[in-house]
Structure formats: structure tokens, C-alpha cells
Amino acid sequence: MTALRHTGCDSALDPDFEKTVLQWYNESESDVDDNFAESDGEDKVEELSEHIDDTSSEDDEFEERPLQRDGILKGKNGFAWSSREPAKTRTPSRNIVVKVPGIKNARxxxxxxxxxxxxxxxxxxxxxxxxxxxxxxxxxxxxxxxxxxxxxxxxxxxxxxxxxxxxxxxxxxxxxxxxxxxxxxxxxxxxxxxxxxxxxxxxxxxxxxxxxxxxxEDKFSPIRQIWEDFIENCTKSYSPHCYVTIDEQLLGFRGKCPFRVYIGSKPDKYGIKVVCMCDSRTYYMISAIPYIGKNTNPTNESVPMYLVKELSKSIHGTNRNITMDNWFTSVPLAKEMLSSKDLTIVGTIRHNKREIPPSFLPSKNKPVLTSEFAFSDKLTLVSFTPKRNQSVILISTMHADKNVNEVSKKPEIIEFYNSTKGGVDTFDQMAHNYTVFRxxxxxxxxxxxxxxxxxxxxxxxxxxxxxxxxxxxxxxxxxxxxxxxxxxxxxxxxxxxxxxxLQSEIREVLGLTHISEEEQLGPAPKKLKYIYSTLYMSSFT
Structure with a gap:
């Protein structure tokens, strides 16, 4: 099963840890605002299609798609996939986590x-x-x-x-x-x-x-120094579990700001966007980068690719998995993260990516609740049809098989995505529930x-x-x-x-019962202080 796909991580912890964490948040978040219902980490796969370009394909377009030849599928840019499942082996080395999670430096x-x-x-x-x-x-x-x-x-x-x-x-x-x-x-x-x-x-x-x-020239300069110090402390104080999530948090704000954004799917709609990486299990925020418009990315690569690589620096080389949505996910990113960063990814992918074979796109001819798989080196692509003329496409470098849940008819990749994609959403939900924001x-x-x-x-x-x-x-x-x-x-x-x-109220809040003689009498008047000091000095003469 998926829960055993990564090893070397959970064995070092209390076996009831996950149950305990769930209890913490069930107790403290029982009165969460209903506006967050759509962003819950247990969303059904049908809701994934709302975040993906809903491109329709007519029957004549479906007929123009290239036929499979010897199990080979090709995207519009010529990227080659195989419909044949790779030979099954023991747990791949890329799925063996090498660092134990928990608090660092024995604090x-x-x-x-x-x-x-x-x-x-x-x-x-x-x-x-x-x-x-x-x-x-x-x-x-x-x-x-x-x-x-x-x-x-x-x-x-x-x-x-x-x-x-x-x-x-x-x-x-x-x-x-x-x-x-x-x-x-x-x-x-x-x-x-x-x-x-x-x-x-x-x-x-x-x-x-x-x-x-x-x-x-730096739009974020008014708070950058303490922000960077804070994020550095968050990163170096905690080692995450096997699975992390990268997504957006929105700090609701309607005032004047040079990089204020609008996100219709968020409860606050308008605000300041922060791209976060959180532990999918405990919801600890490991790292975060403020989105400040065009100046967010100082390099020549795409903004999503830059953000993913920067956020995941602290876990490079640990074989952990990152779950992300279709704004971040791409085939080049999946290949680079696995080859040079030793990290796997699972994420939805937009329908306009040219590496996707045409047969994976939505079609009226596809039966509902069916899946189509393709493989290329260590990449696995899956297209699932939750409804007629809709397709949810995901890519994974963690999975390498065609496993499908016999009950729900969903591929294992999608079930894994649904179970881990809510890390940042839950973190944002918790922040809203007990916010200090005024x-x-x-x-x-x-x-x-x-x-x-x-x-x-x-x-x-x-x-x-x-x-x-x-x-x-x-x-x-x-x-x-x-x-x-x-x-x-x-x-x-x-x-x-x-x-x-006020003094009695403070004592009540602090739980103080003993009152010293000086506090009972209160501060001595200035004249009495002078008399006391004069009498004290005269005793020596």
C-alpha cells in the first residue's frame, strides 16, 4: 500500500503518532469556519477538476490523435511514453528516506x-x-x-x-x-x-x-530581515516526515500593497500570497517565500520551478516526496527534482502541457471511472475520468505501477495525492481559526x-x-x-x-495570594521617606 512506499521514516516514531496528531487538531479545530470545506485535505478527486483547465475534446478531435505503436505514446512535442508497466522490484532507493523526522538539535x-x-x-x-x-x-x-x-x-x-x-x-x-x-x-x-x-x-x-x-528597489524590504530570520529558525528546528506539501497561503488584506493579489478560491479573496512548504502529517511550516510579483524570481527559470527548488532546499538529498498542484507541476521539474535533488513529486498537471499524450485529454468517448497510464524512465502519468468529458491528469516520480483501488476505482496515485495535498490548506485553516490579525x-x-x-x-x-x-x-x-x-x-x-x-485583578490573573507588607501599605509618601531617612541618620550621631 501507499503508506509503506516510503521507508526509514515512520519506524523511528511512536506508532500512534498519526492518531495523536489527528486528535490534537480535531479537538482544537472543531469550530472551523465552513468557508474552508472546499480546501480540506480529504477532498474527493472529482473536485480536483475544478483546479485544472477543463478542456473539452470533440469526437473528430479524438479521431485525429496518433495511434499507439508497440505501446508507445507521444506528446505534442514528441515526448515519448510507454503504456507498458515497468517490471516490479523491491522498494526503489528513491523512496527510502534517510533522515529521521522530529525536532533538530535535541532542543x-x-x-x-x-x-x-x-x-x-x-x-x-x-x-x-x-x-x-x-x-x-x-x-x-x-x-x-x-x-x-x-x-x-x-x-x-x-x-x-x-x-x-x-x-x-x-x-x-x-x-x-x-x-x-x-x-x-x-x-x-x-x-x-x-x-x-x-x-x-x-x-x-x-x-x-x-x-x-x-x-x-526591494518591495519586501520593510519586513524582510525579521522574516528571513524567522524562516531560518523554522527550517533548522524541525525535520519533516516522509511527505511534504507545497501550496499557497493567503494573508487577507484589502489595503494598499504593491503585491496584493486576488485568489477567488480562498476565503479572504484579496491579500498577500505566501508560498509555503508544510509537513503533510503535522502541518509544521518548514519554509515559506513571499510572492512579491515579478521580483519574486531572481533567476531566468520559471517562477513555479524556482519556488519549488528554493522551498525544498532543506530536504534535498533525503528522498522525501513533495505533493503540489498544477501551478507548480511540470515534466521538466519532476525530472530535475529526482535526478539532481533526490526528491520525488506527485502533482496534478495542466492539460496544456505539451508532454501529455492526446489520448490522456478529456473525451466524450472515455468511460467514467477509468484510468490510463503511461511511463517514461522514472515518470508515471495517469489520466482518470471522474465524469463524462472530464479528465484529471497527475504525474508521479514516486509510483511505478498501475495500481487501482477496486472499491473507489481511483488510481493509487490519486488516492495518495488526496491524502497529502492538504498540508498547507490545513495550516492556513488553523491560522484563520485562532488568528491574531487586527x-x-x-x-x-x-x-x-x-x-x-x-x-x-x-x-x-x-x-x-x-x-x-x-x-x-x-x-x-x-x-x-x-x-x-x-x-x-x-x-x-x-x-x-x-x-x-487593578492590582487585585492582576493578582487574580497571576494566581498570587501572598501580599507583602510593603505592597499592603503601598509606596511611602515623599515626606515620610524624608522623615524616615533623617531619623535613620540621626541614630548614628
């Missing part, structure tokens, strides 16, 4: 914040703090001197800000206005972390690069919200994979992460001059 993960800090390192946070303080200084001239909420920030406060965003995402409050979140009728956790006006001011001042040194007109800030969502999902995978004890749901993970990020800042607020009601 220690005890708390939720430990997993998150692997991805959002102090280097990234210091970059944000530096440029945010530069913006605070620029905007400070607009305010009266001594304005209480206008002052530089630091690492503890920025962590608290991010923790507040994560808690709002877990509670699904990110869509609420700031006034609603911080009102007396709202949750007390937000008021305990920071005042409403300081929260708005910090979000307005968040910056991720030096404006004076910005590369004007309305903004600044696309760099929108991208930063996307990074926080991506980091939370990856940290959740790292945390659960590293634990031998029982796993937790993603909602509980996010709330715990947010509280751990905000806790040092809330503790520091207790030593400041705040109302007794």
Missing part, C-alpha cells in the same frame, strides 16, 4: 514559551524593539512633553504586547475594537496586561526596519500578524512532539503562551502606582 522544550522562543528569537525581538523605539521617537514630537503613554518600549513590554495578541486570538476577540476589548464589560486579562491607550500606541508604532537604510492599513504589520500565527502553529507542533506526556489542545496552548509572555510585565506593574482594583 529542550518544557513550557509553551520555550517552543515559541526557538522561532521568535531575541535577535528578532531586538530588531523590532530597536526600530519601534525609533518610530516612537519620531512620533513623540506630536505629543505634549510628559505624556504618560509616550515613552520607549523594551523586551518585557513587547513580549507582553505579543502575549495579549495571542490571548485575543485564542479567545477569538481579535476582530473586536480596542474599546470593546478593554471595556469594563470585557475580559479583565487585557486591562491587566496594559492600558488601552498604550496598546493602541504600540501597535501604531511597531516597525521592523530602518527607514533611512531601506532598499527602495484590521490595519499597513501591509508590513499585516505580514507580522501572519508571522505570529505561523510561529504559534509551529511552536504548537514542537511543543506536542517533544512531550512524552499527554498533549494539549491548541486553544489551551495559545492561552498559556500568551500568559507566559505577559507575566513578567504584569508582575512589574504590581510595583507601580496603580489602583487597588
Amino acid at each position: 529542550v522544550v518544557i513550557r509553551e514559551i520555550d517552543a515559541w522562543a526557538i522561532l521568535f528569537t531575541p535577535t528578532i525581538l531586538n530588531e523590532i524593539i530597536t526600530h519601534t523605539n525609533e518610530e516612537i521617537e519620531r512620533q513623540g514630537v506630536k505629543y505634549q512633553p510628559g505624556t504618560k503613554y509616550v515613552h520607549p518600549t523594551d523586551n518585557v513590554e513587547i513580549n507582553a504586547l505579543l502575549g495579549l495578541l495571542y490571548i485575543a486570538g485564542a479567545r477569538k476577540d481579535a476582530h473586536l475594537s480596542v474599546q470593546q476589548m478593554f471595556s469594563s464589560q470585557g475580559p479583565q486579562i487585557y486591562r491587566c496586561i496594559m492600558p488601552e491607550i498604550r496598546f493602541k500606541f504600540l501597535l501604531n508604532c511597531l516597525r521592523f526596519d530602518d527607514k533611512e537604510k531601506r532598499n527602495r 484590521k490595519t492599513r499597513r501591509w508590513p504589520l499585516r505580514y507580522f500578524y501572519g508571522m505570529l500565527d505561523q510561529a504559534a502553529i509551529n511552536a504548537f507542533v514542537l511543543y506536542n512532539v517533544s512531550r512524552n506526556a499527554s498533549k494539549i489542545t491548541r486553544n489551551k496552548f495559545l492561552q498559556s503562551l500568551g500568559l507566559q509572555l505577559a507575566k513578567p510585565w504584569m508582575e512589574s506593574r504590581l510595583s507601580k502606582k496603580i489602583s487597588g482594583k
Whole structure:
């Protein structure tokens, strides 16, 4: 069966791992928005035809197709295929995975914040703090001197800000206005972390690069540095399972952006496109590249080929399989990835590719639920007819046979594609379900919200994979992460001059019961401090 086609990967893991992962996401994603129903990883093969050019062929066109001669089929460009199945052998070397999946470098993960800090390192946070303080200084001239909420920030406060965003995402409050979140009728956790006006001011001042040194020719320059650091951390912290998926994620955004796109099949329709490679089993985002229009590809090759090779760099030479849709898949890419990168691919392929034999294209004469196979070296091409006058065409360098499920009548290649194609779609679905995204007109800030969502999902995978004890749901993970990020800042607020009601609320959130004598009495007045110090000094005279 397909599940055994790759070896050397699953044997090193808990045999119940896949069942456990499924339980995590069933618990945490039970209230997923219905808009994602069409992008579920278990879509039926009939739905694949919606993403493929629906080209029809009349009967006279079918008669003009070249006849098979000695089992040889040829595409329009002369590419030769054989209808004969290769001789069966033991598991090919290209299907033997040589690297064990899991967390790299034996990292220690005890708390939720430990997993998150692997991805959002102090280097990234210091970059944000530096440029945010530069913006605070620029905007400070607009305010009266001594304005209480206008002052530089630091690492503890920025962590608290991010923790507040994560808690709002877990509670699904990110869509609420700031006034609603911080009102007396709202949750007390937000008021305990920071005042409403300081929260708005910090979000307005968040910056991720030096404006004076910005590369004007690079459209992505305002956030490129921290993005590249973040992706590098994601890649080097985790080794994926046997199967990965490459697809598009859309960060919903309707403001002004030089590379905003429209994707009608996505729930948000308009936004910023990110091409991701995710583990098909745990949905961990291994790598990602922002799509910024014509400047996305610095080389002379096609954009899809460039993206696939760049995204898969970390798994080159490991014999893993990549599942992708027809925007990426091509015969030249399949051959190059296998020959020079030691990676197999399985993907749908567009009907206009000239390597496809004419007999594989849709025809009214083809019986429904029938399959046609062709082979060339280590390439396998299959054309399946789900409905009359429709064809779904896939190419695989992982399979080398004509296996068909006797019950569903679908080829094994298509069933494998259906089981692994949802890696990025599920990742995007999870990001939407507990997003920290708040309305903004600044696309760099929108991208930063996307990074926080991506980091939370990856940290959740790292945390659960590293634990031998029982796993937790993603909602509980996010709330715990947010509280751990905000806790040092809330503790520091207790030593400041705040109302007794707010102080008791903070203690309640932090679970503190013991109150020191100094905190009970409050800070001593200045006059009393002077008297105490005078009496103390006079005792020595």
C-alpha cells in the first residue's frame, strides 16, 4: 500500500503518532469556519477538476490523435511514453528516506514559551524593539512633553504586547475594537496586561526596519530581515516526515500593497500570497517565500520551478516526496527534482502541457471511472475520468505501477495525492481559526500578524512532539503562551502606582495570594521617606 512506499521514516516514531496528531487538531479545530470545506485535505478527486483547465475534446478531435505503436505514446512535442508497466522490484532507493523526522538539535522544550522562543528569537525581538523605539521617537514630537503613554518600549513590554495578541486570538476577540476589548464589560486579562491607550500606541508604532537604510528597489524590504530570520529558525528546528506539501497561503488584506493579489478560491479573496512548504502529517511550516510579483524570481527559470527548488532546499538529498498542484507541476521539474535533488513529486498537471499524450485529454468517448497510464524512465502519468468529458491528469516520480483501488476505482496515485495535498490548506485553516490579525492599513504589520500565527502553529507542533506526556489542545496552548509572555510585565506593574482594583485583578490573573507588607501599605509618601531617612541618620550621631 501507499503508506509503506516510503521507508526509514515512520519506524523511528511512536506508532500512534498519526492518531495523536489527528486528535490534537480535531479537538482544537472543531469550530472551523465552513468557508474552508472546499480546501480540506480529504477532498474527493472529482473536485480536483475544478483546479485544472477543463478542456473539452470533440469526437473528430479524438479521431485525429496518433495511434499507439508497440505501446508507445507521444506528446505534442514528441515526448515519448510507454503504456507498458515497468517490471516490479523491491522498494526503489528513491523512496527510502534517510533522515529521521522530529525536532533538530535535541532542543529542550518544557513550557509553551520555550517552543515559541526557538522561532521568535531575541535577535528578532531586538530588531523590532530597536526600530519601534525609533518610530516612537519620531512620533513623540506630536505629543505634549510628559505624556504618560509616550515613552520607549523594551523586551518585557513587547513580549507582553505579543502575549495579549495571542490571548485575543485564542479567545477569538481579535476582530473586536480596542474599546470593546478593554471595556469594563470585557475580559479583565487585557486591562491587566496594559492600558488601552498604550496598546493602541504600540501597535501604531511597531516597525521592523530602518527607514533611512531601506532598499527602495526591494518591495519586501520593510519586513524582510525579521522574516528571513524567522524562516531560518523554522527550517533548522524541525525535520519533516516522509511527505511534504507545497501550496499557497493567503494573508487577507484589502489595503494598499504593491503585491496584493486576488485568489477567488480562498476565503479572504484579496491579500498577500505566501508560498509555503508544510509537513503533510503535522502541518509544521518548514519554509515559506513571499510572492512579491515579478521580483519574486531572481533567476531566468520559471517562477513555479524556482519556488519549488528554493522551498525544498532543506530536504534535498533525503528522498522525501513533495505533493503540489498544477501551478507548480511540470515534466521538466519532476525530472530535475529526482535526478539532481533526490526528491520525488506527485502533482496534478495542466492539460496544456505539451508532454501529455492526446489520448490522456478529456473525451466524450472515455468511460467514467477509468484510468490510463503511461511511463517514461522514472515518470508515471495517469489520466482518470471522474465524469463524462472530464479528465484529471497527475504525474508521479514516486509510483511505478498501475495500481487501482477496486472499491473507489481511483488510481493509487490519486488516492495518495488526496491524502497529502492538504498540508498547507490545513495550516492556513488553523491560522484563520485562532488568528491574531487586527484590521490595519499597513501591509508590513499585516505580514507580522501572519508571522505570529505561523510561529504559534509551529511552536504548537514542537511543543506536542517533544512531550512524552499527554498533549494539549491548541486553544489551551495559545492561552498559556500568551500568559507566559505577559507575566513578567504584569508582575512589574504590581510595583507601580496603580489602583487597588487593578492590582487585585492582576493578582487574580497571576494566581498570587501572598501580599507583602510593603505592597499592603503601598509606596511611602515623599515626606515620610524624608522623615524616615533623617531619623535613620540621626541614630548614628
